[in-house]
Amino acid sequence: MTIKKIAEMTGLSTATVSHVLHGKRKVSDISREKVLLAAREIDYRPNLAAQMLRTQKSNTIALVFPTEESNRNANYFYMDVLLGIRKKLWETDYFVIVSNYGASTDSERSLRAVELLKKQWVDGIILVPSSRNPNQLTVLREIGVPFVLLDRRVDGSDFSCVDSDNEKGAYEAVSLLARAGKKKIGLIGGGIRVSTGTSRYNGYQRAIRDCGFDYEDKYVILAETYSIESGRINAREMLNRGVDGMFISDNVLTMGAFLELNSLGVKIPADVGIIGYDDFDWMNMIAPPLTTVKQQAYQMGYVAAEMMLRKLKGMDVSEKVMLDTSIVMRKSHG
Amino acid sequence: MTIKKIAEMTGLSTATVSHVLHGKRKVSDISREKVLLAAREIDYRPNLAAQMLRTQKSNTIALVFPTEESNRNANYFYMDVLLGIRKKLWETDYFVIVSNYGASTDSERSLRAVELLKKQWVDGIILVPSSRNPNQLTVLREIGVPFVLLDRRVDGSDFSCVDSDNEKGAYEAVSLLARAGKKKIGLIGGGIRVSTGTSRYNGYQRAIRDCGFDYEDKYVILAETYSIESGRINAREMLNRGVDGMFISDNVLTMGAFLELNSLGVKIPADVGIIGYDDFDWMNMIAPPLTTVKQQAYQMGYVAAEMMLRKLKGMDVSEKVMLDTSIVMRKSHG
DNA sequence: TTGTATGCGTTATCAC
DNA sequence: GTGATAACGCATACAA
Numbered sequence: 157m158t159i160k161k162i163a164e165m166t167g168l169s170t171a172t173v174s175h176v177l178h179g180k181r182k183v184s185d186i187s188r189e190k191v192l193l194a195a196r197e198i199d200y201r202p203n204l205a206a207q208m209l210r211t212q213k214s215n216t217i218a219l220v221f222p223t224e225e226s227n228r229n230a231n232y233f234y235m236d237v238l239l240g241i242r243k244k245l246w247e248t249d250y251f252v253i254v255s256n257y258g259a260s261t262d263s264e265r266s267l268r269a270v271e272l273l274k275k276q277w278v279d280g281i282i283l284v285p286s287s288r289n290p291n292q293l294t295v296l297r298e299i300g301v302p303f304v305l306l307d308r309r310v311d312g313s314d315f316s317c318v319d320s321d322n323e324k325g326a327y328e329a330v331s332l333l334a335r336a337g338k339k340k341i342g343l344i345g346g347g348i349r350v351s352t353g354t355s356r357y358n359g360y361q362r363a364i365r366d367c368g369f370d371y372e373d374k375y376v377i378l379a380e381t382y383s384i385e386s387g388r389i390n391a392r393e394m395l396n397r398g399v400d401g402m403f404i405s406d407n408v409l410t411m412g413a414f415l416e417l418n419s420l421g422v423k424i425p426a427d428v429g430i431i432g433y434d435d436f437d438w439m440n441m442i443a444p445p446l447t448t449v450k451q452q453a454y455q456m457g458y459v460a461a462e463m464m465l466r467k468l469k470g471m472d473v474s475e476k477v478m479l480d481t482s483i484v485m486r487k488s489h490g
Numbered sequence: 491m492t493i494k495k496i497a498e499m500t501g502l503s504t505a506t507v508s509h510v511l512h513g514k515r516k517v518s519d520i521s522r523e524k525v526l527l528a529a530r531e532i533d534y535r536p537n538l539a540a541q542m543l544r545t546q547k548s549n550t551i552a553l554v555f556p557t558e559e560s561n562r563n564a565n566y567f568y569m570d571v572l573l574g575i576r577k578k579l580w581e582t583d584y585f586v587i588v589s590n591y592g593a594s595t596d597s598e599r600s601l602r603a604v605e606l607l608k609k610q611w612v613d614g615i616i617l618v619p620s621s622r623n624p625n626q627l628t629v630l631r632e633i634g635v636p637f638v639l640l641d642r643r644v645d646g647s648d649f650s651c652v653d654s655d656n657e658k659g660a661y662e663a664v665s666l667l668a669r670a671g672k673k674k675i676g677l678i679g680g681g682i683r684v685s686t687g688t689s690r691y692n693g694y695q696r697a698i699r700d701c702g703f704d705y706e707d708k709y710v711i712l713a714e715t716y717s718i719e720s721g722r723i724n725a726r727e728m729l730n731r732g733v734d735g736m737f738i739s740d741n742v743l744t745m746g747a748f749l750e751l752n753s754l755g756v757k758i759p760a761d762v763g764i765i766g767y768d769d770f771d772w773m774n775m776i777a778p779p780l781t782t783v784k785q786q787a788y789q790m791g792y793v794a795a796e797m798m799l800r801k802l803k804g805m806d807v808s809e810k811v812m813l814d815t816s817i818v819m820r821k822s823h824g
Numbered sequence: 825t826t827g828t829a830t831g832c833g834t835t836a837t838c839a840c
Numbered sequence: 841g842t843g844a845t846a847a848c849g850c851a852t853a854c855a856a
């Protein structure tokens with residue numbers, strides 16, 4: 157089972173065997189043959205622990221992301237991300253270990269999750285940070301492994317990062333609502349403690365102005381909690397403030413809003429046009445089918461894995477990749 | 491950073507230090523104090539690689555599951571499972587690594603995914619097997635690590651296993667359709683190469699008889715592929731065969747069927763009652779809201795992790811746990 | 825082109 | 841109660 161065993165079988169040294177298997181030095185064809193044969197015969201598999209101990213690499217990267225009890229849908233987003241990572245890693249001999257932390261904006265918990273990985277254990281961490289707050293950076297840097305930030309940016313960070321063009325997504329959503337004839341377009345957004353919230357908010361504002369409207373605070377609600385109930389409450393409030401269009405930049409809030417509008421008898425999109433965020437198959441099935449801003453979750457994972465692999469190869473570059481968003485044109489906007 | 495360093499600092503031997511940290515032999519209070527203090531001071535973290543090499547355990551378990559391009563929804567199911575596993579593991583110092591394989595019923599791929607884990611690396615594997623075929627068992631047994639089968643059973647297997655009471659789920663769904671007055675209830679089911687397909691099929695048959703109907707082959711379609719398109723085709727066919735109720739035991743097929751029925755102008759549930767499988771929030775939003783059989787995905791992961799941990803503690807028992815299913819009563823059944 | 829020998833950080837077996 | 845020290849399996853610097 158070990159390299160030593162192969163050395164015995166072939167009469168060669170462990171050094172030669174090792175070099176045939178992974179090393180870089182020249183080995184005669186005859187020796188190589190012998191080693192390979194023996195290896196096959198005993199179904200040799202390198203002992204990862206020994207390799208790790210020797211090389212100080214684990215061939216493992218971690219994905220750390222937030223989860224929220226009240227929002228299963230958000231978790232599903234990360235499944236697409238995870239599969240994108242796996243897709244890329246499939247070409248390599250890297251593994252991915254998964255860790256999650258509670259409440260999506262609780263930085264203490266996110267750091268605790270990362271702490272656990274600190275046992276000089278993973279080679280790199282793909283992290284969905286809990287906030288834009290740059291304080292966490294110093295802690296992360298201390299960990300000593302490469303980081304790639306995913307989905308959310310951190311202010312003034314020089315960490316590599318992949319995210320979506322949320323600003324554009326929001327901009328296009330609002331513009332589309334305007335083009336559909338909506339005049340009073342509200343935003344039900346996520347908290348601005350995370351960059352996605354801020355970007356979408358910015359996109360909203362820019363679009364409002366570019367469409368010739370005046371920006372008004374009263375048409376903006378930035379939600380504290382992400383749940384169906386919160387979506388319902390905010391939608392009702394928004395309605396009271398007189399909107400005829402809503403861009404809801406979070407999919408669980410969208411569900412709540414949709415439910416509320418329906419139970420209030422508000423016609424979508426005739427009375428109020430709505431555009432949500434993220435793309436799920438079920439959105440085709442509701443009446444009316446939901447127009448949304450789509451992010452490339454799978455691709456995001458894939459790219460993050462690529463960046464990480466590059467870092468692990470020793471390229472110490474800080475890359476920022478922003479993936480495109482697009483509108484999935486269905487029927488709810490007008 | 492190492493135990494040796496602590497030994498130097500305290501003037502004790504590495505043996506004593508090690509025993510303070512993890513061992514079981516008696517150490518004087520004074521020594522213990524010293525070691526603990528020093529450990530804190532240098533922020534000591536055990537080197538997992540070294541521990542692994544020495545103890546032959548990695549403190550890591552793997553989740554291996556199938557993914558299908560055409561069915562993102564099915565993947566989301568495994569996210570719930572994964573979070574259940576994580577929940578349990580959070581109490582321990584185990585990690586979970588994730589691996590997926592293509593086409594859900596391709597056993598060659600599933601074995602290849604497992605192969606990769608074989609590098610005497612993970613302590614245990616939670617596997618969603620690709621089929622009921624017991625042939626794979628011999629291969630799995632050779633791997634030499636504990637297995638827990640999840641969601642799907644393998645014929646004649648003595649591996650531990652957690653799954654859902656699919657038979658009951660199907661039985662109740664069909665019974666509910668009958669109680670709602672449906673007389674010709676069809677089944678659009680998954681392939682019977684996996685145990686879930688078989689169980690749901692069995693539940694369907696039993697319910698049909700118990701409700702006083704004659705079982706007829708023409709009311710049963712067992713799908714080969716899982717996709718929206720396949721769901722559409724099968725629903726249309728089922729309609730041609732004259733059913734007034736459908737139990738569709740897979741959620742992507744349900745989506746297809748729902749879409750098809752809608753575009754054909756068939757009224758749900760008046761013309762045809764339908765009941766689907768699995769529970770997603772979006773099902774509340776469609777018109778009519780979809781009645782389904784709900785599985786406890788999260789719980790399934792949690793229990794699987796518990797069983798695995800028990801095995802890893804040395805309890806060599808084979809457990810079969812079947813989690814309850816329940817009907818989520820909404821509006822589509824009648 | 826090949827072999828020898830060392831050490832990665834632990835745990836565990838001795839001996840004291 | 842405690843301390844040497846030998847593995848665990850591998851990669852590699854140093855010799856030859």
